[in-house]
Amino acid sequence: MSRWDGKTRGSLAGYKIFLFFINSLGIDFAYRLLRIVTGYYFLMAAKPRNALLDFYQNGLQIPSIKAKLLARKNFYVFGQTLVDRAAFLLGKNEKFVHTFENEQYLLDIRDAGKGGILLSAHLGNWETAGNLLKGRVASAINIVMLDAEVESIKQYMDLSTGGSHFKVIAIKDDLSHIISIRNALLGNEFIAIHCDRYLDGAKYIELDFLGKKAKFPYGPFVIASKFEAPVTFVFAAKNGKYSYHLSATLPITEKLKPEVIAKLYVAELEKKVRQYPEQWFNYFNFFN
Template identity: 70%
Template sequence: MSRWDGKTRGSLTGYKIFLYFIRTFGLGAAYGLLKIVTFYYYLFAARPRAALKSFYSQALQITGREAQQLIRRNFYVFGQTLVDRAAFLLGKENEFRIRFENEQYLINIREEGKGGILLSAHLGNWETAGNLLRGRITASINVVMLDAEVESIKKFMDVSTGGSRFRIIAIKDDLSHVIAIRNALINNELIAIHADRYMEGARFLEVDFLGNKAKLPMGPFVIASKFDAPVTFVFAAKDGSRSYHLSATQPVYGRMKPQEMALLYVAELEKKVRDYPEQWFNYFNFFSE
């Protein structure tokens, strides 16, 4: 079964169509079109379907008809998060209800003046979370990521919607991203990092995750352990058609070993997967072979 290759998926034509529907007919019409698109995807996207089937069976012991229904739901909710992303950037955030659990933790981090590191995962709508945090919690938020989005799509989204409200710190072989992270923390900015996708050939930590062995990328946990900044685990799960539940855990202070930090992270991620299994958006073989 395939592993993650560091690339995002999607076509420029698809983005154009959904932006048109959102602008012209509204969010409800875009969701309606999405049902057709994701059903087609469910029928013909064999690899993502197989990856989810394996994950639900191994991690949550969900099989058979229940698993198939959950996979269909997963594809649809994932599509909704992409539509919501565009809607937020088009200024339609007032159409959504946002519930923020433990928002005060992030406010406290801001007030302490050392910046903060937010570890998250590809569960829920991380990009919408980043757009919400900027302005609500901080004037500046940075997302550390492989900047692998198709360039034509990225340019179109930037021109059509004004682009994301957060800054991207691209991971590079020359480790310049580490310097950028350091400078951002010195400026009391937030650093968001996804800690759930390991790329073949990179350094990793092997952990027990939902009763199975899984590899997590070492980089995010090394960064979290090296800088003198509080660390919290942040997630943004879709908990209704037009509502989101943002949550933050109590910050970790003091430097920890990467493996120790990873175990805390995994414990929180397990809770989120059990609460929102339809929002697990890793479409590759997640567990160690």
């Protein structure tokens, strides 16, 4: 897999099984089942496994044996984040706790009344973070994404759990999502965008990342630059069996060029990847 193709993988049967076990037998049982399921995927999914190993060895300079152990852990933790997501949506989140580093930054953004743009990555569990943030620091969280989930899985999750506690703004070819973003900001809502995946044919910016050249989508940084709303980099990493660590950076309030925001973002992303390497959930060849 040389690039991300915009699709979220998984089977309807798999979602049904895990929702059943979480509902009937609890989160702990689902975690134990994950040992088997993710072990199988680690052995059989050669392309994402090899892409992950390349990232660890050539990006983070981790020795081969340690990189393999870390990749195996990565598959398991990723499975845990999916279970956690379902548990939150099913209302079975009483076991979970979280800390929020610099939560005041988001409160300050809210109080400024211009909305806020939260730039993040496929590191940790942003969807669970969105559920935690809803009603706590903003009236609404809007996640901008390609609406590429298999429709049957999406419908089943909505039917079974009532859907996510945040809004989704789907990226459209006609750029109508820009209007949706503008309207949300005017309503003092938060806009969350992942900035670490781009599709072939889309405009990108090439930056130094972990000592190598890597391509990042240009669009999110243009949005962050053009709208008159504070910009911060927000991440949510799993730091315990039932705990998450959320963090936010000092908001950017002055008007900066997209390239400048992109460099600041990549610098922060490097810190998070080094801190939580097992939670890097990009399973394609990230470097050129």
